Amino acid sequence: EVQLLESGGDLVQPGGSLRLSCAASGFTFSSYAMSWVRQAPGKGLEWVSVISGNGATSYYADSVKGRFTISRDNSKNTLYLQMNSLRAEDTALYYCARVTSILDYWGQGTLVTVSS
Amino acid sequence: EIVMTQSPATLSVSPGERATLSCRASQSVSSNLAWYQQKPGQAPRLLIYGASTRATGIPARFSGSGSGTEFTLTISSLQSEDFAVYYCQQYINWPPRTFGGGTKVEIK
Numbered sequence: 580e581v582q583l584l585e586s587g588g589d590l591v592q593p594g595g596s597l598r599l600s601c602a603a604s605g606f607t608f609s610s611y612a613m614s615w616v617r618q619a620p621g622k623g624l625e626w627v628s629v630i631s632g633n634g635a636t637s638y639y640a641d642s643v644k645g646r647f648t649i650s651r652d653n654s655k656n657t658l659y660l661q662m663n664s665l666r667a668e669d670t671a672l673y674y675c676a677r678v679t680s681i682l683d684y685w686g687q688g689t690l691v692t693v694s695s
Numbered sequence: 696e697i698v699m700t701q702s703p704a705t706l707s708v709s710p711g712e713r714a715t716l717s718c719r720a721s722q723s724v725s726s727n728l729a730w731y732q733q734k735p736g737q738a739p740r741l742l743i744y745g746a747s748t749r750a751t752g753i754p755a756r757f758s759g760s761g762s763g764t765e766f767t768l769t770i771s772s773l774q775s776e777d778f779a780v781y782y783c784q785q786y787i788n789w790p791p792r793t794f795g796g797g798t799k800v801e802i803k
Contacts, residue, residue, distance in 0.1 A: 624794040638790035681729040685738040
């Protein structure tokens with residue numbers, strides 16, 4: 580059974596940093612691209628970033644480019660999102676998802692709140 | 696960037712009735728279109744991919760159609776568990792993989 584478990588969400592001040600993790604199980608992690616998607620409170624879904632299975636290629640939404648870094652450790656079956664220079668508008672529930680062109684499995688999300 | 700527009704924003708439907716949700720892309724995405732369902736407090740769930748292929752375990756009352764720029768999700772006979780928010784997403788290219796704004800299907 581595919582399972583994705585996010586962690587690392589917290590309350591952080593504007594300008595601060597946070598690293599999210601997503602622990603994967605139930606599939607061959609290194610064979611799949613992985614993505615982060617976020618959802619601000621009461622809003623829709625916003626795609627954030629994607630990384631290839633071997634970690635060599637990644638893409639970002641314009642809203643986070645230069646501030647967020649996606650990475651993965653295939654030996655630990657874990658996906659990461661390093662978030663720097665956080666802003667109030669980054670407040671959201673952050674989901675990780677497995678990519679097979681589409682986002683076929685999603686975690687339950689971890690909440691990031693950016694506020695002073 | 697491909698912009699995805701969903702309509703209506705809210706759809707009020709009685710149980711047992713048909714629901715028709717629309718999704719429009721600002722440029723052709725061919726059949727690279729997926730639909731997701733999100734219930735309150737839950738993560739999104741994949742419903743449809745390739746514009747018309749149901750994901751594993753999705754009931755036959757859900758159907759998708761369309762190609763190019765115009766797409767439709769139809770729920771043939773709404774059940775209580777189908778009241779949720781539905782999102783379309785294009786996946787013809789990276790980045791970004793844009794989502795539509797969502798359609799909330801509520802009980803009439």
